[in-house]
Amino acid sequence: MKIGYPCINESLDCSSSRTFRLASYSEERLISSVEQNLACLRRILEYNVQHGMLFFRLTSGLVPFASHQVNTYNWQEHFQPTFKSLGDYIKSHNMRISMHPDQFVVLNSPNEQTVRNSIAELVYQGSVLDLMGLDTTAKLQIHGGGAYGDKPTALNRFADVYHTQLPEAVKARLCVENDDRTYSLQDCLVLHELTGMPIIFDNFHHECNSNGEPMREAVQLASQTWQPDRDGILMMDYSSQAPGERKGKHVQNIQEQLFHDFLAETEGLDMDLMLEIKDKEASALKAIEIARSMGRLK
DNA sequence: CGCGGTCAAGTGGCT
DNA sequence: AGCCACTTGACCGCG
Numbered sequence: 001m002k003i004g005y006p007c008i009n010e011s012l013d014c015s016s017s018r019t020f021r022l023a024s025y026s027e028e029r030l031i032s033s034v035e036q037n038l039a040c041l042r043r044i045l046e047y048n049v050q051h052g053m054l055f056f057r058l059t060s061g062l063v064p065f066a067s068h069q070v071n072t073y074n075w076q077e078h079f080q081p082t083f084k085s086l087g088d089y090i091k092s093h094n095m096r097i098s099m100h101p102d103q104f105v106v107l108n109s110p111n112e113q114t115v116r117n118s119i120a121e122l123v124y125q126g127s128v129l130d131l132m133g134l135d136t137t138a139k140l141q142i143h144g145g146g147a148y149g150d151k152p153t154a155l156n157r158f159a160d161v162y163h164t165q166l167p168e169a170v171k172a173r174l175c176v177e178n179d180d181r182t183y184s185l186q187d188c189l190v191l192h193e194l195t196g197m198p199i200i201f202d203n204f205h206h207e208c209n210s211n212g213e214p215m216r217e218a219v220q221l222a223s224q225t226w227q228p229d230r231d232g233i234l235m236m237d238y239s240s241q242a243p244g245e246r247k248g249k250h251v252q253n254i255q256e257q258l259f260h261d262f263l264a265e266t267e268g269l270d271m272d273l274m275l276e277i278k279d280k281e282a283s284a285l286k287a288i289e290i291a292r293s294m295g296r297l298k
Numbered sequence: 299c300g301c302g303g304t305c306a307a308g309t310g311g312c313t
Numbered sequence: 314a315g316c317c318a319c320t321t322g323a324c325c326g327c328g
Contacts, residue, residue: 101320103307103318
């Protein structure tokens with residue numbers, strides 16, 4: 001098991017997602033931002049290794065406007081050595097990496113332009129992992145998208161786009177994650193049947209939106225969609241409800257008892273855990289201690 | 299230098 | 314009808 005956190009390290013005084021407004025786009029600004037982002041990413045990865053956190057989600061903002069038409073610069077070539085070096089560091093420390101394209105990536109949108117933009121974004125994010133030289137256990141996770149009042153049709157539209165429009169380099173990394181209101185684990189299993197994509201399982205979304213499967217059974221169902229030699233072991237997002245807040249809001253700090261209970265419930269199941277908790281590495285560090293105390297982590 | 303408005307992009311649930 | 318949340322705030326102009 002590896003444990004990590006997404007995108008941002010709050011202990012370090014740098015961000016790996018520096019950007020700028022579209023109105024102030026320039027090649028110089030782009031190059032300067034990417035340089036700073038990759039330098040910060042290096043520091044974050046080093047911090048993670050020092051603290052035993054071997055699962056990390058790269059921010060979508062590493063390369064500003066990477067999939068926007070304004071950006072015609074060949075940043076792939078310019079930064080290839082830097083990406084390669086980062087990838088070598090990741091591999092030499094046996095880290096697991098994911099990326100999570102944001103909510104604007106909707107493969108089953110009825111709007112063709114939205115689909116085209118979504119594919120361009122997936123190509124960008126996949127190319128970051130490719131440039132790093134990471135194998136296909138490094139994943140891109142997206143949600144099922146909208147239902148548009150007719151979920152079966154929307155699911156089929158997703159599968160059609162998957163088969164007819166996605167490059168192989170994206171398909172090799174793409175995973176679907178159950179979301180908290182539209183596409184439950186069962187819906188994702190349908191998508192898995194239609195496409196072969198593995199399912200990234202989110203325990204908190206499952207608590208918000210499911211068909212009643214007990215947590216252990218749900219983890220096992222998702223785990224079965226991962227081909228070990230192609231995909232690696234199950235990736236999971238872990239979180240819990242912020243007490244007193246509206247349903248679906250992520251907690252600020254890890255609730256240690258709930259995390260302990262989750263590990264007890266999933267004993268013997270292999271997975272890597274991404275802690276989607278607001279305070280980032282602070283909770284990831286606590287989670288690592290708990291997992292160690294339960295013999296789930298060295 | 300701190301604050302508030304705004305920023306490439308989508309969708310659905312809540313108030 | 315508009316706001317909010319979502320895996321993640323950061324930028325920019327103004328006082």
